Amino acid sequence: DTAVSQTPKYLVTQMGNDKSIKCEQNLGHDTMYWYKQDSKKFLKIMFSYNNKELIINETVPNRFSPKSPDKAHLNLHINSLELGDSAVYFCASSQSAGGWNEQFFGPGTRLTVL
Amino acid sequence: AQSVTQLGSHVSVSEGALVLLRCNYSSSVPPYLFWYVQYPNQGLQLLLKYTSAATLVKGINGFEAEFKKSETSFHLTKPSAHMSDAAEYFCAVRQSLEGAQKLVFGQGTRLTINP
Numbered sequence: 001d002t003a004v005s006q007t008p009k010y011l012v013t014q015m016g017n018d019k020s021i022k023c024e025q026n027l028g029h030d031t032m033y034w035y036k037q038d039s040k041k042f043l044k045i046m047f048s049y050n051n052k053e054l055i056i057n058e059t060v061p062n063r064f065s066p067k068s069p070d071k072a073h074l075n076l077h078i079n080s081l082e083l084g085d086s087a088v089y090f091c092a093s094s095q096s097a098g099g100w101n102e103q104f105f106g107p108g109t110r111l112t113v114l
Numbered sequence: 115a116q117s118v119t120q121l122g123s124h125v126s127v128s129e130g131a132l133v134l135l136r137c138n139y140s141s142s143v144p145p146y147l148f149w150y151v152q153y154p155n156q157g158l159q160l161l162l163k164y165t166s167a168a169t170l171v172k173g174i175n176g177f178e179a180e181f182k183k184s185e186t187s188f189h190l191t192k193p194s195a196h197m198s199d200a201a202e203y204f205c206a207v208r209q210s211l212e213g214a215q216k217l218v219f220g221q222g223t224r225l226t227i228n229p
Binding site: 004033040041042043044045048050055056090092094097098100101102103105106107108 | 146150155156157158159160163165202204208210211213214215216217218219221222224
C-alpha cells in the first residue's frame with residue numbers, strides 16, 4: 001500500500017541511451033511532480049502536472065520529456081543520456097496544485113550514467 | 115522569488131543533546147515553510163510545516179520549529195537527540211506560480227549523532 005512508488009529504484013546505463021522512470025501514486029491526488037537531487041543533495045523541481053496537464057516546466061533540457069497518461073501516473077523519459085544526468089530523481093504528489101498541500105515523495109530512482 | 119538558506123551543511127551532536135538546524139528564508143510575501151527529513155536511501159518525509167498560524171510548530175519525532183519574522187528564520191530544534199535522528203534535513207519554502215505551487219529547497223543539513 002505504498003503511497004508514491006517509483007520504478008526502477010536503480011538504473012545504470014550508458015551515455016547516449018534513452019531511458020524511462022515510472023511513477024504511480026494511489027492517494028487520489030490531482031498533482032504530481034518530478035524533482036532532481038544532484039550529487040551534493042541539492043533538490044530542484046523539474047516538472048509538475050495537474051490533472052494530466054503540464055503546469056510547471058523549469059529550465060530542463062528538452063531531452064527530458066514527462067508524460068502523464070492519467071492522474072495517477074507521471075513518467076519521465078530521458079533521451080540521449082549524458083553523464084550530468086546522473087542523480088536521484090524523486091516523484092511527488094499533492095492533493096491539488098494550488099493552496100497549501102503537503103507533497104508526498106516517492107523513494108527515488110538513482111540514475112547512473114556511465 | 116522565495117528562497118531558503120540552511121546554515122551548516124553538516125551538524126554533529128551527541129546523543130541526548132539539543133539539536134538545532136538553522137534555516138533562513140527570503141520572501142516578499144508571507145511564506146509557507148517546511149522541514150523535510152531524508153533518511154539514507156529513502157524519499158523525503160514531512161517533519162512539520164508553517165502556514166501562517168501558530169509561530170511555534172510541532173512536528174513528528176519530537177521536532178519543532180519557530181517562525182521568527184523579525185529574523186526571517188525557521189530553525190528546527192529537538193531537545194534530546196536520538197541515534198535514529200541521523201539523516202539529511204531540508205528546509206523548503208513554497209513558491210506559487212500562477213496557481214501552481216512548487217517547493218524551493220535549501221541545500222540540506224546532514225545531522226550526525228554521536229553515541
